[in-house]
Amino acid sequence: xxxxxxxxxxxxxxxxxxxxxxxxxxxxxxxxxxxxxxxxxxxxxxxxxxxxxxxxxxxxxxxxxxxxxxxxxxxxxxxxxxxxxxxxxxxxxxxxxxxxxxxxxxxxxxxxxxxxxxx
Amino acid sequence: xxxxxxxxxxxxxxxxxxxxxxxxxxxxxxxxxxxxxxxxxxxxxxxxxxxxxxxxxxxxxxxxxxxxxxxxxxxxxxxxxxxxxxxxxxxxxxxxxxxxxxxxxxxxxxx
Numbered sequence: 001x002x003x004x005x006x007x008x009x010x011x012x013x014x015x016x017x018x019x020x021x022x023x024x025x026x027x028x029x030x031x032x033x034x035x036x037x038x039x040x041x042x043x044x045x046x047x048x049x050x051x052x053x054x055x056x057x058x059x060x061x062x063x064x065x066x067x068x069x070x071x072x073x074x075x076x077x078x079x080x081x082x083x084x085x086x087x088x089x090x091x092x093x094x095x096x097x098x099x100x101x102x103x104x105x106x107x108x109x110x111x112x113x114x115x116x117x118x119x
Numbered sequence: 120x121x122x123x124x125x126x127x128x129x130x131x132x133x134x135x136x137x138x139x140x141x142x143x144x145x146x147x148x149x150x151x152x153x154x155x156x157x158x159x160x161x162x163x164x165x166x167x168x169x170x171x172x173x174x175x176x177x178x179x180x181x182x183x184x185x186x187x188x189x190x191x192x193x194x195x196x197x198x199x200x201x202x203x204x205x206x207x208x209x210x211x212x213x214x215x216x217x218x219x220x221x222x223x224x225x226x227x228x229x230x
Contacts, residue, residue: 037219046121047164047207047221062216098163106154106169107209107219112162 002026004099004110011116012093018086018117022099022110029075029082030055035102038073038084039109042095052102053082089117122147122220123208130228136196139225141208143189147220151211153191155184158205158224167206168193195227203229 008020022036029036035054041047051063051073063071070087086093094117099110124142131137141153152171156164166175168184171191183194191210195202208222 039219046223047209049219049221052218062218064218102219105152105211106166107156107164108166109163 002101002103002108004101004108006097006099006110006113008113008115010114011118012089013119014090014117015088018084018089018093018097018115020084020097020099020113020115021081022083023079023081024101025080027101029080030077032056033104036073036075036082037100037102037107039098039100039107040093040095041098041112044092045095048095050084050086091117093117121223122212123210123222125206125208125222125225127223128226128228130230131195131198132230133198133200135198136194137198137227139193139195139206139208139227141191141193141222143191143210143220145189146214147189147210147212148186148191149189150213153184153186154209155182155193156207156209158207164207198229200229203227 003025005023012018035052037052038050053061053073053075061073072085075082096112096114098112100107129139155168157167158164171186172184181197185192205224205226207224212220
């Protein structure tokens with residue numbers, strides 16, 4: 001049974017960096033059959049896929065065009081987790097952020113973290 | 120603004136059958152299977168239908184999914200009060216490297 005546990009601050013100041021971590025149990029971040037995603041949800045933007053990382057004999061990472069210039073998703077094999085960093089945040093980045101596992105055609109979601117961007 | 124188009128609301132009375140539509144394009148629904156998620160307030164989306172018409176273990180057979188061309192549908196028969204929730208369609212889009220796309224969500228009200 002896969003479980004995803006998110007952690008990270010719920011309040012970030014404008015222009016700073018949003019950082020979240022997703023700890024994985026019941027699977028491996030290095031799995032050859034899964035990808036590890038970050039998705040956010042806000043009233044104004046709905047559900048928005050941000051990016052993913054996965055291992056297929058080498059690591060690959062892909063990002064949504066809307067955030068490509070300021071996002072970084074990294075696996076951490078030593079802790080079996082992956083992380084999200086979103087730089088230069090503005091109030092428009094206020095959302096519930098979810099990590100999610102794609103095991104081949106469907107998403108399994110973490111519990112979500114409400115991140116508010118405010119001074 | 121969402122890539123997939125859903126009606127913002129739907130409603131029905133207990134026992135009725137309700138259908139929620141999801142419209143996409145040839146690069147997403149037209150080429151890939153569709154998932155449906157149920158979201159209760161304050162919780163993460165829960166997988167309801169995968170592979171267009173497959174139910175995970177534990178999901179009642181009152182829920183069913185289908186697809187035709189670039190559109191998909193979720194049907195809920197024998198509507199119950201606990202079905203009141205937000206419903207989202209999702210699928211893979213075969214753009215550069217590929218990415219997940221979602222519908223804007225449908226708020227289902229049980230009258």
